[in-house]
Amino acid sequence: MxxxxxxxxxxxxxxxxxxxxxxxxxxxxxxxxxxxxxxxxxxxxxxxxxxxxxxxxxxxxxxxxxxxxxxxxxxxxxxxxxxxxxxxxxxxxxxxxxxxxxxxxxxxxxxxxxxxxxxxxxxxxxxxxxxxxxxxxxxxxxxxxxxxxxxxxxxxxxxxxxxxxxxxxxxxxxxxxxxxxxxxxxxxxxxxxxxxxxxxxGPLPAATESRAVESRSVGRKATALDLVVFDLATHRDTLVAYDPLVREDAPDAVHQMRVAARKLRSILTSYPQVLAQGAADPVSTELKLLGGVLGDARDLEVSLETNELMLARENAPADLREALIENERIRRERAVRSMRFALSTDRYLTLLDDLDALIADPTPGLDADSPARDVAAEAIAASYRRLRRAQKALRDFDAWSPEWVEQLHTIRKRAKAARYTAESASTLRRSSFKEIGSYAKAVQTHLGVFHDTVVNRTRLAEVAEHTPLSPAALFVLGRLDAREEARGRKAVKAYRKL
CATH class of the missing domain: 2.40.320.10 (Hypothetical Protein Pfu-838710-001)
Incomplete structure (x- = not known):
């Protein structure tokens, strides 16, 4: 149309x-x-x-x-x-x-x-x-x-x-x-x-249930429930705002909507005692599935962009360009179609309704009335401890072994969780929260680059194994793999400097 x-x-x-x-x-x-x-x-x-x-x-x-x-x-x-x-x-x-x-x-x-x-x-x-x-x-x-x-x-x-x-x-x-x-x-x-x-x-008739839920203010005396509801409403609004942009595949829209879904789920998992036990489990489960659907399209988007940048520096033969550009574009278009279908299902639309209901009428948990600063401090400290444990566990593996690489992936995920938890309390204006968030973001950034190179090199190996390529294409493919390996090692070196 x-x-x-x-x-x-x-x-x-x-x-x-x-x-x-x-x-x-x-x-x-x-x-x-x-x-x-x-x-x-x-x-x-x-x-x-x-x-x-x-x-x-x-x-x-x-x-x-x-x-x-x-x-x-x-x-x-x-x-x-x-x-x-x-x-x-x-x-x-x-x-x-x-x-x-x-x-x-x-x-x-x-x-x-x-x-x-x-x-x-x-x-x-x-x-x-x-x-x-x-x-x-x-x-x-x-x-x-x-x-x-x-x-x-x-x-x-x-x-x-x-x-x-x-x-x-x-x-x-x-x-x-x-x-x-x-x-x-x-x-x-x-x-x-x-x-x-x-x-x-004329004046709008009273709705039976308002979907435009106002975010609760978060002041110095805010409760943990105030903080959680404020953050949920903020990221819900971002999720809904990017929905139509994702459907038309606007630049960066899938990434931003995926981040919003992840932050929503992070809030629910980082503050387990603020809402009544089990009250948010169905929403959290659906947000995880939504993140996966968006992730498939986003990961292929990143892969395609990376391939285009790598090949821009090479005099690559046509068969390699077809394998790394045209074929990847086809894979991404399939993922985008699947994503659009998922966003048209009653399941996804019901998730948005359930999220609205959770924000509008939350069932308080044990920590609901506790000071937001205290509960946030505990949540951020817990996420930081999990990150540090994952970092210490890296010593148990030989450097560059498959287990060591997988542990770096675990550290990256723990860093992302710590970052999101710290950012969820940004309205409380605590310098210690900001410092932990900044450190976790740096860890996530460097190890994110390394993880991208691992994924890219795995994909390059699959292309080399399963796609008939000319000798010239295989030669360039080897150069690309070497450059991605060097980029990954540089990212790990930057992480170690932290």
């Missing part, structure tokens, strides 16, 4: 019906305006019965008429006065239910198992005028709208109003600022709602 995303930057105003539009050419030096065009726009907006999309400042609509008819998903943006808009034309829409699949996937982490149903219909009589600069470049469009909206929610009604919109096309911030002052002077007023839909449905 072909979907296109754009950034919608616009101003919206309430106006009295029939208020004449001002002359817009004066907004731009030597500018001009196009011939006004009139359209009838008929839109149906979709949401769950408890309007969870609207609560998350997200709108999903099907609109006929105008210059961009089709399906549109609008979401918040970090750019001021802007929203991200993902559009799918009617010709390109592929359905799995009543909403195009690509848009349903993008809101899955918000909607969960809820059903998307029509919640409002909005008809707009629009007169649209383009604003051009001296070179004929379209900078913005000005819309005069007469709106008739009907809420399909229980108790909803019909409302009519007039509004103006000024949307940038190829213009800039100063133009937007000038337009705001200019239109206000012409009689426009601050919009009473952020969107047509918000005005159509």
């Amino acid at each position: 072909s979907a296109h995303e754009s950034l919608e930057i616009e101003l919206k105003f309430d106006v009295d019906a029939g208020l004449p539009a001002p002359e817009l050419a004066g907004l731009v030096a030597d500018g001009s305006v196009g011939t006004p065009q009139t359209y009838l726009l008929e839109a149906t907006y979709y949401d769950t019965a408890d309007t969870v999309l609207a609560r998350n400042r997200t709108t999903l609509r099907r609109r006929a008429g105008g210059v961009d008819d089709g399906w549109h998903l609008k979401r918040p943006s970090t750019v001021k006065s802007a929203r991200r808009e993902l559009g799918v034309s009617f010709d390109d829409a592929v359905f799995d239910g009543g909403v195009p699949t690509v848009l349903r996937d993008q809101v899955a982490s918000i909607v969960r198992l809820g059903e998307l149903v029509p919640i409002a219909t909005i008809t707009t009589d629009r007169t649209m005028t383009s604003v051009f600069d001296a070179d004929g470049r379209e900078l913005a469009v000005f819309c005069e709208d007469l709106v008739s909206a009907e809420s399909l929610l229980p108790g909803g009604g019909v409302e009519r109003w007039a509004e103006w919109e000024f949307e940038l096309v190829d213009g800039d911030g100063p133009l937007l600022a000038r337009a705001k002052a200019y239109l206000r002077e012409a009689g426009a007023r601050k919009a009473s709602s952020v969107s047509k839909l918000a005005r159509a449905i």
